[in-house]
Amino acid sequence: MAKNKLTFAVAVDNTAANWKAWGNRYWPCVYLVDKTGTVRHRWEGELGADGAKNVTAQIDGLLEEQPPKGK
Numbered sequence: 013m014a015k016n017k018l019t020f021a022v023a024v025d026n027t028a029a030n031w032k033a034w035g036n037r038y039w040p041c042v043y044l045v046d047k048t049g050t051v052r053h054r055w056e057g058e059l060g061a062d063g064a065k066n067v068t069a070q071i072d073g074l075l076e077e078q079p080p081k082g083k
Contacts, residue, residue, distance in 0.1 A: 044070055047079040 013022060023043075025031055034043065038056040044067070046052045053070045055063055 042067055044074060046074050047077065 023030060030036070034051065040058060042055040042059065043051050044053040052074060053067070055067055057063075059067060
């Protein structure tokens with residue numbers, strides 16, 4: 013992450029705990045988690061150009077959301 017200057021959270025699941033808990037079936041799989049910690053979107057498999065556009069739009073939408081009051 014440091015080498016590529018990534019500043020966002022990246023889950024490392026060496027024991028496959030999240031893989032099993034989330035019912036993951038594909039690698040790679042992209043999960044988008046909102047500001048409350050809820051998985052809101054997922055993309056199974058490689059993104060490609062269409063997937064990248066889709067996921068980017070979903071990320072932009074999540075970033076625009078205001079967190080619920082009290083959280």
